[in-house]
Amino acid sequence: MAGKIIADTLEHSTAGSIATNYVVDGSAKSWVNFNGTGTIASRDSLNVSGLVDNAVGDYTCTYTSSMGNSDYVNSSVAMCEDANARGPFALGVRIDGTGVPTTHTTTATRYEYLYGASASSDGGTQDAPHLYIIVHGDLA
């Protein structure tokens, strides 16, 4: 590509320097903002090929440029009205009964949006209109 600069270090005039691998390794490799209600749809994204609506509050995000291994990290936030009047709510990587991620491969991650149990009933999954996901790690 035109305009390429090759440098190992960025140096500020007074505030010190930083190795460029901090920038490369520390940048998000994928992100998406999507609506998980109705017919789910992405509002904006980077390095996402598609979203899968698996069930209520259960979504898979797939990547275009694959991650280098499956040890990457997912950060996620979700916002919705507290329809069940209880908490806490959390959007996280979906796990099976043994605590192992259901899908956390170099090309896809499966997420669940969960609400907490109350004294009298179990927690469960819920759809949310604002779901934000960021992925950090190494690309293939």
Next chain:
Amino acid sequence: MQTPEFQGTHLFDRLCWAKENLDGVQSDYRVVYEDSIDECAKILVPDPNWMACALQGGILPPVWVYWELAKDEAQPDFKKHTRGYLLHETEPMPAMTEEEAIEYLIQKDVPQHVWKTWNEGNKPKMVICKKEQLPQTREWRNAWRISDDLELAA
């Protein structure tokens, strides 16, 4: 806009170029599929920025590249990808139509055991439809299945 010559450029850099230069394309197509008898029907939604890349051409690698990487990842001793260069150095796909892009996405993101045998068995395991054909509310979402009575176009 003309796509730069991208063969040999890291795929992530191509996606960043597309993000800066192409408008996202919201497709009306959806792919409904069933990959487990224990789970309800799933719905694959193409990403608008990805669809823009597919329609533009010269950005996305051929889908077989993902199959090769998936084979590597399926090995029991897999630690990390050592053939990531396939994503970056293989000649990119030319511009696709929206329908061709959906076929590509199916072969990339839907499990192979579904799309390779989608019409074998008692009923179809996968259907491409328009989003207007899906239920308009999510009532009983966890019980959605592909209809047993579905009539397929020839």
